[in-house]
Amino acid sequence: MKIEKSMKRRLRTSNCYYYAAVKPFLRWAGGKSKIVRFLAAFLPPWNSYARYFEPFVGAGALFFFIGPREAVLSDLNEDLINCYRQVARCPVEVCNLLQVPRELDCKEYYYHIRSRDPEKLKPIDRAARFIYLNKAAFNGIYRVNQQGKFNVPYGPSVNGPALPKESLLEAVSNLLKRAKLLVADYRKVCELARRGDFVYLDPPYPPTNGTAYFTHYTADRFSWSDQEEVSKVFRDLDRRGCLVMMSNSDREEIRSMFQGYYMQRLNVIRWVGSNGNRFRARELVVTNYSPHELRCGGLIEYEDRL
Numbered sequence: 001m002k003i004e005k006s007m008k009r010r011l012r013t014s015n016c017y018y019y020a021a022v023k024p025f026l027r028w029a030g031g032k033s034k035i036v037r038f039l040a041a042f043l044p045p046w047n048s049y050a051r052y053f054e055p056f057v058g059a060g061a062l063f064f065f066i067g068p069r070e071a072v073l074s075d076l077n078e079d080l081i082n083c084y085r086q087v088a089r090c091p092v093e094v095c096n097l098l099q100v101p102r103e104l105d106c107k108e109y110y111y112h113i114r115s116r117d118p119e120k121l122k123p124i125d126r127a128a129r130f131i132y133l134n135k136a137a138f139n140g141i142y143r144v145n146q147q148g149k150f151n152v153p154y155g156p157s158v159n160g161p162a163l164p165k166e167s168l169l170e171a172v173s174n175l176l177k178r179a180k181l182l183v184a185d186y187r188k189v190c191e192l193a194r195r196g197d198f199v200y201l202d203p204p205y206p207p208t209n210g211t212a213y214f215t216h217y218t219a220d221r222f223s224w225s226d227q228e229e230v231s232k233v234f235r236d237l238d239r240r241g242c243l244v245m246m247s248n249s250d251r252e253e254i255r256s257m258f259q260g261y262y263m264q265r266l267n268v269i270r271w272v273g274s275n276g277n278r279f280r281a282r283e284l285v286v287t288n289y290s291p292h293e294l295r296c297g298g299l300i301e302y303e304d305r306l
C-alpha cells in the first residue's frame with residue numbers, strides 16, 4: 001500500500017499528538033500499519049477515554065501505535081490470540097524458539113511446519129509456528145480453507161523471513177500485558193464496552209474487483225449482511241455512550257449503512273490480487289464524534305505525549 005503525496009501533506013499539517021509506541025510484529029492482510037498515522041488524525045485524544053477496544057485486532061497496527069493504558073483486544077483467530085498471549089507472557093522464550101527457523105528456513109522446512117496441527121502443539125510452540133508462517137508465507141497472507149487449515153504457499157525472500165528480534169517482542173509484551181486478550185466474536189466483545197470507552201472497529205472489507213481475498217482470515221467468510229451487522233453494533237455502541245471509529249472501504253453501500261455519522265475518506269493505493277494489478281482503493285473512516293471538534297473545539301484537551 002502506497003501513501004499518496006496529498007496524504008503526506010495532510011499528515012504534516014494535521015494536529016496529531018499520537019506517536020508510534022511499537023511497530024506491529026506480524027504482517028496482516030488488511031492491516032493498517034501503512035496508514036496508521038493517517039488514521040491517527042481521526043482518533044479521540046489519548047486521555048479522553050477509559051479503555052481501548054479493538055475487537056477485530058489482526059496485527060493490531062492501531063493498538064501498537066497508540067499504546068493505550070488499558071485495552072481489550074480480540075479476534076476470532078485462535079492462533080493469533082494464542083500468539084499474543086504467549087508473547088505477552090514470555091517474549092524471550094518465544095524469540096528463542098524462532099532461532100531454528102531463522103537458520104533453517106527453506107521450502108521443505110516451511111511445508112513441514114505448516115503441516116503440523118496447531119491444536120496438538122504446546123501454546124508456546126504454536127505461537128512460534130504462527131510467527132514463522134506469518135513471516136515466511138507468500139505475501140504474509142493469513143488464509144484458511146473451509147476446514148480452517150492454513151493453506152498459504154511458501155513465499156521465498158532474498159534475506160529470509162523477517163522474524164522479530166527479542167527487543168521488539170519485549171516491547172510488544174509490555175504493551176500486551178495491559179490488554180485483556182480474547183478469542184471471541186466482535187459482537188460479544190462490544191457488549192463489554194461501557195460509556196467512556198473507545199472502540200475501533202476494523203472488520204474484513206467487502207470484496208473488491210471480484211476478489212474475496214480479505215475475507216479469509218477464518219473459516220467463516222464475512223458477507224454483506226455481516227457488514228450490516230457491524231453497522232448495528234456501531235449504532236448500539238454509540239447509544240451506550242462509547243466513542244466509536246470504524247475503517248472500511250469507501251463504497252456507497254457502506255456509506256448508506258452509516259448515515260448520520262462523520263465520514264472521512266483516505267486516498268490510498270492498494271495492491272490486490274496475485275497478479276500484481278494495482279488499483280486505487282478508497283478507505284473510509286467513520287466516527288460517532290467530530291474529530292475536528294474533539295481536537296480544536298476544546299471539548300476535551302489533548303495530552304501532549306511528544
Ligand SMILES: C[S@@+](CC[C@H](N)C(=O)[O-])C[C@H]1O[C@@H](n2cnc3c(N)ncnc32)[C@H](O)[C@@H]1O
Pocket residue numbers: 028029030031032033055056057058059060061062074075076077184185186187202203204205217218222
Ligand atoms: C481487517 S482485519 C483487521 C486488521 C487490523 N486492524 C490490523 O491493523 O492488522 C479483520 C480481522 O477481523 C477478524 N474477524 C473476522 N471475523 C470476525 C468476527 N466475527 N469477530 C471477530 N473478529 C473477526 C479477522 O480474523 C481479522 O483479523
